[in-house]
Amino acid sequence: MATQLPHAVGLAHAARLKGDDVVALAMVGDGGTSEGDFHEALNFAAVWQAPVVFLVQNNGFAISVPLAKQTAAPSLAHKAVGYGMPGRLVDGNDAVAVHEVLSEAVERAREGGGPTLIEAVTYRMEAHTNADDATRYRQDADVEAWQDHDPIVLLERELTERDLLDEDRRRAVREDAEAMAADLRARMNQDPALDPMDLFTHVYAEQTSQLREQAALLRAELEAENEADGAGR
Incomplete structure (x- = not known):
């Protein structure tokens, strides 16, 4: 909903005033860019030159509204120009490319260069929620076309081709991931003791x-x- 973005800017601005080398990473979906908080956060960040990196995960539909009905800009990254900060467009399913672009933006912010807006283009394979009927706003053929662009599959393939990942390591990673997910689910199902x-x-x-x-x-x-x-x- 983008309500977290102004908080990230405030945190980053406060860290700079204290002399900390903290850089805030503010993540939001393409739907969140249609909220007023998005505008306010980017405007304040640019004016204050706050060390914050805005990462927009653009899956093309927000919940159910196509991007073309949310903005007339050539890309969400173009919006950075109006706020006076750099805008970067990256393949959100390419883990290495995302890491490189984010690293550059973080380093720039840490050196006093101010904020950066990054748009990572991706796709939501499943429905938004179990109450969402995705067939009302997209075609099955479009979903199938993105199957081969799964970021985990792409990264696994790349590492395997470079002989950096074998079957034993692949199995260990999957087991670790399942264990982490099981632990997270167990903790989320526990009722917190609130004071x-x-x-x-x-x-x-x-x-x-x-x-x-x-x-x-x-x-x-x-x-x-x-x-x-x-x-x-």
Whole structure:
């Protein structure tokens, strides 16, 4: 939704003011470029010369709207010109090319050169969600045409041809990936232990009198609730 982009610019700007060599990587989809937050973030980043790299994953449809109905620009990377920053267009399914373009942009930002807008052209093979009927806005033939451009398949093929990947290593990588995915799914299915008092944490560097008052009220309510629960048992 692009709401994260202004936050990334603020983080990058703050890091530069503190003297940190942090570079923020702000990722968004092609649909997010139609949001006002996208404009605000790129404008602020260029004016402040903030060390931030904007990476647009352009899958051509956002959720279900073709790119041609989102913008009349020749490419999303062209939008960089209007904000006063470099724009790069890259094959988003070429992992090596993406790494090279991103590395150059990060180094430029770290050296004080300011932000860069990168458009990585790719394709969403599956529906946007299990509630999305992708056949309403694209043809099966288009999807099939992209099958051979799967970035994992392309990278695997390239490494194999260079004798940098054999079957044992391929099997180990797949097993590691499955283990990582299984661990992630298990942790995501766990109900987090939330502390209501965290509402007042990291709002300001120093809490305002209003926040202190609100925190005290909530603390009192929680303590009364706990006492009532204890008495009930």
